[in-house]
Amino acid sequence: MPVPEFELVIGDKNWSSWSLRPWLLMRQAGIPFTETRIRLRQEDTKAQILxxxxxxxxxxxKWRGIVIGDSLAICETIADLFPAKNLWPTDSVPRALxxxxxxxxHSGFQNLRRDMxxxxxxRHPGTGQTEEALADARRIVALWRGLRHRFGRQAIEDQGFLFGRFSVTDAMYAPVVxxxxxxxIDLAALGDDGTVRSYMDAILTLPSMQDxxxxxxxxxxVKADGA
Known part of the structure; x- marks a missing residue:
């Protein structure tokens, strides 16, 4: 079997939200890669990554002798390298959105990141639900609901994702799910009419997300056995 062209270096799967994004995108798109995991929150974590x-x-x-850092940059690169995978919407307006x-x-929702x-x-129901974090969550619920109504449900091939088919945008929001x-999170209290709950279920039941x-x-x- 040929060695995959890509090596993806990630952190712990329980914690590393940034790692989940490109990992999920590549697995969902069927792009082979070698996975290298670095344990986070260790004294030598940075030394192991360097x-x-x-x-x-x-x-x-890691690809062709170069290293691409940052989740969104990796996702953009994969989308560019595999245009037939349609990892962005094909039409200009939905693609822009x-x-x-x-x-x-990528750049926002700092309160949600900090508190949750x-x-x-x-499972920590109710924990971290500060006013600031819930304001971020409310914005995300509105965004998901709006995109599903305007684009996802209108797509020729609606698979339950924000723009119908799974895209980079879904990979970016998977950690929020x-x-x-x-x-x-009480989705109804934040304005969900059931659309967001259905979207979350579509993400959570992906075979790649289950993996x-x-x-x-x-x-x-392994950590518990080694403790």
């Missing part, structure tokens, strides 16, 4: 990436952060995509939504996730960090395997589950969760469980078992 041989793979000069930034000292994960994820990092898909990029805008992905960029908003990703913990895929954990996990956060909403972990912290027991990520199973990987997180396996990693945590």
């Amino acid at each position: 041989p793979h990436s000069p930034t000292g952060f994960v994820p990092a995509l 898909a990029r805008s939504a992905a960029a908003e996730m 960090p990703m913990a895929v395997l954990e 996990s956060r909403f589950e972990t912290y027991g 990520w969760i199973a990987g997180a469980q396996a990693e945590e078992k």
Whole structure:
């Protein structure tokens, strides 16, 4: 079997929201890659990452002798390299809004990130639901609902995602779906009419997302056995 052209360096699957994004995109698109995992929150974590990436952060995509850092940059690169996968919407208006939504996730929602960090395997209903974090969550609920109504449900091939088919934008928001589950967000109180709940279910039931969760469980078992 040929060695995959790509190596994706990631952090712990329970915690690393940035790693989940390109991992999920590449798995969902059927793009083979070698997975290299670095344990986070260790004294030598940065030292372990530096041989793979000069930034000292994960994820990092190693390809043809170069290293691409940052989740969105990796996703953009994969979308460019595999145009037939249609990882962005094909029409210009939805594509522009898909990029805008992905960029908003990339640079925004700092309060939600701070108060509700990703913990895929954990359940902490009510924890972290500060006024500031819930304001971020309310914006995300409105965004998802609006995109599903305007584009997803109108798509020729509606698979339940924001623009119908799975896209970079869905990969960027997958960790938020996990956060909403972990912290027991009351979606209806934030304006959901059922659209957002259905969207979250579409993400959570993806075979690739289930594989990520199973990987997180396996990693945590190894940690517990080694403790």
